[in-house]
Amino acid sequence: xxxxxxxxxxxxxxxxxxxxxxxxxxxxxxLLVRTHEVEAAGDADFEAMMEAELYGETGKLAGPFVERxxxxxxxxxxxxxxxxxxxxxLCLLLVVGLPFLCGKWPKLAWxxxxxxxxxxxxxxxxxxxxxxxxxxxxxxxxxTRWGMFVVLAMLLSRKSQTDPVVNWxxxxxxxxTFAIHGWxxxxxxxxxxxxxxxxxxxxxxxxxxxxxxxxxxxIGVMDLLLALGVxxxxxxxxxxxxxxxxxxxxxxxxxxxxxxxxxxFAMRLPNSAAPLLVVLLGMPAALSLYRSKSTxxxxxxx
Amino acid sequence: MKKRSxxxxxxxxxxxxxxxxxxxxxxxxxxxxxxxxxxxxDVKTLVSKMTPLxxxxxxxxxxxxxxxxxxxxxxxxxxxxxxxxxxxHYGAESGGDDKKFALSQTCQSNGAYSIEQPxxxxxxxxESAAEAAKRNSRMKISPAYYHHARIKNLNPDTCYxxxxxxxxxxxxxxxxxxxPAEGDDFTLIHGxxxxxxxxxxxxxxxxxAAQAASETRVxxxxxxxxxxxxxxxxxxxxxxxxxxxxxxxxxxxxxxxxPTKGNHDGGKNGxxxxxxxxxxxxxxWHTTMLGKDVALVxxxxxxxxxxxxxxxxxxxxxxxxxxxRWLLVQYHRPMYPAVKGPAKHAxxxxxxxxxxxxxxxxxxxxxxxxxxxxIRDGKKDPSGIVxxxxxxxxxxQRKTSEDRWYINDGGKAGSEHHVIQLDFTPDNMxxxxxxxxxxxxxxxxxxxxxx
Numbered sequence: 228x229x230x231x232x233x234x235x236x237x238x239x240x241x242x243x244x245x246x247x248x249x250x251x252x253x254x255x256x257x258l259l260v261r262t263h264e265v266e267a268a269g270d271a272d273f274e275a276m277m278e279a280e281l282y283g284e285t286g287k288l289a290g291p292f293v294e295r296x297x298x299x300x301x302x303x304x305x306x307x308x309x310x311x312x313x314x315x316x317l318c319l320l321l322v323v324g325l326p327f328l329c330g331k332w333p334k335l336a337w338x339x340x341x342x343x344x345x346x347x348x349x350x351x352x353x354x355x356x357x358x359x360x361x362x363x364x365x366x367x368x369x370x371t372r373w374g375m376f377v378v379l380a381m382l383l384s385r386k387s388q389t390d391p392v393v394n395w396x397x398x399x400x401x402x403x404t405f406a407i408h409g410w411x412x413x414x415x416x417x418x419x420x421x422x423x424x425x426x427x428x429x430x431x432x433x434x435x436x437x438x439x440x441x442x443x444x445x446i447g448v449m450d451l452l453l454a455l456g457v458x459x460x461x462x463x464x465x466x467x468x469x470x471x472x473x474x475x476x477x478x479x480x481x482x483x484x485x486x487x488x489x490x491x492f493a494m495r496l497p498n499s500a501a502p503l504l505v506v507l508l509g510m511p512a513a514l515s516l517y518r519s520k521s522t523x524x525x526x527x528x529x
Numbered sequence: 530m531k532k533r534s535x536x537x538x539x540x541x542x543x544x545x546x547x548x549x550x551x552x553x554x555x556x557x558x559x560x561x562x563x564x565x566x567x568x569x570x571d572v573k574t575l576v577s578k579m580t581p582l583x584x585x586x587x588x589x590x591x592x593x594x595x596x597x598x599x600x601x602x603x604x605x606x607x608x609x610x611x612x613x614x615x616x617x618h619y620g621a622e623s624g625g626d627d628k629k630f631a632l633s634q635t636c637q638s639n640g641a642y643s644i645e646q647p648x649x650x651x652x653x654x655x656e657s658a659a660e661a662a663k664r665n666s667r668m669k670i671s672p673a674y675y676h677h678a679r680i681k682n683l684n685p686d687t688c689y690x691x692x693x694x695x696x697x698x699x700x701x702x703x704x705x706x707x708x709p710a711e712g713d714d715f716t717l718i719h720g721x722x723x724x725x726x727x728x729x730x731x732x733x734x735x736x737x738a739a740q741a742a743s744e745t746r747v748x749x750x751x752x753x754x755x756x757x758x759x760x761x762x763x764x765x766x767x768x769x770x771x772x773x774x775x776x777x778x779x780x781x782x783x784x785x786x787x788p789t790k791g792n793h794d795g796g797k798n799g800x801x802x803x804x805x806x807x808x809x810x811x812x813x814w815h816t817t818m819l820g821k822d823v824a825l826v827x828x829x830x831x832x833x834x835x836x837x838x839x840x841x842x843x844x845x846x847x848x849x850x851x852x853x854r855w856l857l858v859q860y861h862r863p864m865y866p867a868v869k870g871p872a873k874h875a876x877x878x879x880x881x882x883x884x885x886x887x888x889x890x891x892x893x894x895x896x897x898x899x900x901x902x903x904i905r906d907g908k909k910d911p912s913g914i915v916x917x918x919x920x921x922x923x924x925x926q927r928k929t930s931e932d933r934w935y936i937n938d939g940g941k942a943g944s945e946h947h948v949i950q951l952d953f954t955p956d957n958m959x960x961x962x963x964x965x966x967x968x969x970x971x972x973x974x975x976x977x978x979x980x
Contacts, residue, residue, distance in 0.1 A: 251868040251895075251927060264925035265725050273572060273727040274768060280576040281771050282609075282671055283583070304925070357759060358792040360831070417833040418873050424835025425876045436836035483876055 228507040229382060233326045235500035236379050239372060240322040240342055242493025243349075247315040254352035254365075255345075256311030260304050261356070267300040318342040322376075329383040336383030343376035360418060361411045368407040371473075371497035374400030378504065394510040401469065401501045402454040408476075408498075409450025412443045419443055422476075425483035457502065461512040466502045473499030570728050579771045580700075582673060585612040587693035587700040589770035590777075592785040593805050594749060595815045595827075598708035599685035602785060603806045604634075604693070605677045607642075607770060612696040615639055617678040619691035624702055628692050638677040638806060643798035644670050644763040670764050677806040685710035685820065690781075703781045708748060708819040713854060713953035716746040717819070718784070720948040721753025721861065721893025722920025723769065724793050729946055730923030732965055734775035737948060740963060742778050746952065750776065750784040751825060753893030753920055754791025754861035761796025766804055787817050789827050791861040791893065814838055816845055823953060824853045828860035830894075834874035839881070846885035854977055855888050855953060863892035865916045867899040867929040867942040879907070886978055887914050888958060891949065895919035896927045898943045898962055900971055901935040909935070915975060917960060921946040941971055 247253045252260070265271070278284045321338055329336045346369065353365035361368070374396055381393050412419050420439055427434045434442075453472070456465050477495035481488045580588035589607035604617045618624065620631035647668050652661035676695065683689060686709040693700040709715065718737055723730045741747040757765035777783050786805075790813065794801045802809045813829040826845060832838055849856055862872035864879050872878075882890060883905050892899075897919045905913030916935075926944035929936065936942040945964050952959040956977050962970040 246870060249930060249932075250870050251930070260925065261725065268726045268728055268925075270725060270727050276572045277576060277579075277727070277768060277771065278764070280573070281579060281581045282767065283581075284667070284671060300925075305928075308928070358755075415833075417831065420833035421835055421873045421877065424833065424839070425873075428835075428876070434835070436840075439833075439836055484871070484873065485876070488870070 228504065231500070231507065232375070232379055232382060232504055235496050235504075236322055236339075236342075236375055238493045238496045239375055240319050242490040242496070243346060243372070244315045244319045245490040245493075248312055252308055252311050253315060253345075254349045254356055256308060258352040258355050259307050259311070263303055263307060264300065267303070314345060318345050325379075325383070333384050336380050339376045339380035339383070343373045343380070346373040346376065360416050361407070361414075364407045364411070367403040368411075370400035370403035370407075371501040372494060375497040375501060378501075391510065394505065394508050397501050397505045397508070398457050398512065401457045401505065404454075404498055404501075405450045405457070405469065406454035409447045409452075409454060411447070412450060413447025415440055415443050419446075422479045422483050426479050429482060457505065457512070459512055461505075461510070463506055466506045469502035470499045470506070473497075473502060570731060575731055575775070579774045582607060582609040582671070582767070582771075584608070585610050585695040585698045587676075587695050587698065589767070589774065590693060590700065590703065590783065591770070591773060591805075592705045592783050594785040594787050594817050595805075595807065595812060597818050598749065598785065599710050599818065599820055600683045600707065601679070601681050602683065602689075602705065602707070603677055603679050604691060605675060605804075605806055606693045606695075606700070607767070608674050608676065608695045609671060611639075611641065611674045614694075614696055615676040615678070616694045617680065617691050618694060619680060619689050621684065621687050621689060623690045623704070624692060628699060628702065630690065630692065632680075634678045634680050636676040636678045638675070638679075640675055640803070642673050642675055642763050642766070642803055643800055644672060645761055645798060646670055673763065673767060675803055675806075679806070683707050701781065703777065703783045705783045705785050706748060708823075711821045713820065713822045713955060714746065715748040715819070715953060716744055717749055717751060717823075717825070717951045717953070718747055718948050719751045719753060719859065719891045719918065719951065720920070720922045721789070721791065721918060722755045722896055722924040723752075723922035724755045724758045724791075724924050726923040726925060727768070727772070728923075729965070730769075731772055731775055733922045733946055733948065734772055736963065736965055736967065737776045737784065738778050739967065740948065740950060741776075741782065741784055744950075747784065747950075748819065749787055751787040751827075751859055751891065752789060752922075753859055753891060753918060754789040755793045755893060755920065755924070756791065756801075758793055759796070760794040760801055761798050763800060766800050770804065787825060787827065787859075789859050789861055789893070790829050790831055792831055795831055814841060816849070821852065822854040823857070824849045824855070825857045825859060828858060828874075828878065830860045830862040830872050830874050834877035839877050842878070842881055846881060846887075850885045851980070854955070854980075855958060856885065857889050857891065857951075858882060858887050859891040861892070862894045863899075863916065863919060864890065865899075865901050865904060865933075865935050866892075866895050867897050867919055867933060867936055868895040868927045882914050886912075888975060888978065889951070889960065890914055890916045892916055892918040893920035895929075896921065896924050896944075897929045898941075898945060898947050898970060899929065899936055900941045900960070900962075900973055902937075902939040904935055909938070915960070915973070917962075917973075918949060922948070943970060945970060 322342055350365040350369040354363050378393055378396055423439050424434050453469050477492045480491035582588050585608045587606040591605050593603040615636040616633050618630040618633045624630045649665040685707050688704050688706050690704040692702050756769045788805045790801055799809050813832050815827050817825045864871055864875040899919045901916040902909045903913035903915050929942035947962045947964050950961045950963050958975045960973045964970050
């Protein structure tokens, strides 16, 4: 199980780091750069002055409009982008190196919280950046991604596979990701529609809009039920189907967009791996939470 | 008062005269540019060129084209108070000092912009509840009202002069030129991403005005989307609209805008549609006919590419391709990006562009400059489509990924604020990237396709 989790983590981080290195940076990097640029351009003062002059609104304190030297802004932006790439590479190195180091120094496994934090920060930055359908829900939508590294930290540091906290972190992150994706599907998210159109198109099926919408609504309901199911009951076929479905939806990206979209597949692997890890853990769900705790207490940490 | 001619000076005359006119206009631009120092913007001077939102004074004027640009236009403006009577007076002759026009049109659509007020803030340390309430009331965004007059039955290739009137308050006189009925002797300006960087946004607006003043062939301005950062915020839209006034030429000439929706322009309150008088359900994508020889198909990369949009696009291209000399597409997210990953629309849109031999694809969103090699079926092909743009109307520019095949070996990429100027002739389309200082970064010619 450890190997499976470690491998899934590696794939996830490769997928997440690739676009940072080759496609313009992370969401957090974009947010930092934009904040700096807006500040350097003196947008707030410019806005305040114009609002006072044009609309008679003096709510914002208007300072003198000062634009920084474009040269210094470019240098700062370049530094921020390097920092963004540096953090991404550090996360990659950690995820690749830690499995080897944790055998000897289990406490080092807590360093997995760094990539977890990085992914969480990026999800939050995506929400702040906006500009994408359902961007505001990015933190719970990406829960399996950052949750996967929290789980790895706990699994490798405690060397216990019967930790109820691990079980619940996995179940809750699965529930969050499936619930948000279900909601997006039910609301007919345009990118999801295009995944269906393009995927079916590849096998020669021209999907009509009503059929596409009907399918998405059904998928949405299914995802919402799966999200509920993973927290309430421990039912292996349901978890296995969640794993399969997570894999299918992740694979739909490169199927629709071509092989260049492999990072999108890789970074979504936790949507499949997390429910499968729940199966491998084999621990009970909500209704039997207390029994699960007592089981753990009976077993000394191994 | 001597009435002005309905045709632009020397339009449709010989080329020598045209060059002479261009030179004269360049001189005017040089004088105009002295009004505002681009290098060091003075906000007060800029603001003095915009119209404050006050009472029923018509402000934030724009002419919008989404259909037949030879015969129709929507003239829109904003007032601070709702008013009761909103009319556009217009005609093919200048109204003169007494602003008398042959025609008038009452606005068909008036209403309050959907404004989301900021959440009240709690009292700061040492601040009483009354003081906090006062501060919160100062933060409140004033209401504003849109007015749209859809005017029809215009004559092609004609200057239309107009004055906006709201409850007796009149604007100064403006004019715009309709597209020719046929032929393609004109220029189109395209640009995107004005969402942040107010000073540079203003500079680029002045650049657009300068381009139009220096080249009388300029007909309209196609915006590739991402006007502002948060599409649901009226306080951002109103600044964009006020600053858009800077694209108006000194003599009152307004460049009609052909809008595209960017990924930052959305929002549940639908302000984008209120600003440009578009029906949210039926006009997310549209075709602007610039005469019978040039068609600009505007797509929406916020909506699904497949389904209704793909069906519409295919039908539209099947209809247009045999009829028009130049078939252009514009949309926000790039299919062949120089910075980010490609839009998810690419697998659906690009095969249709290939199938119907689109002449050029105008893109935004990447915050950079790019001209790809001609691409067909995902590969370099001399008969393929050139993808240009990526947006630089104020927003901070990004570093491009130089290793992408389509911007190498004949393609080009860079990072500067810019507009794209498309000069149409019967045989060629000249595509130039004009930078903020007026210099040309790229000059590329696309030959007309054999029909």
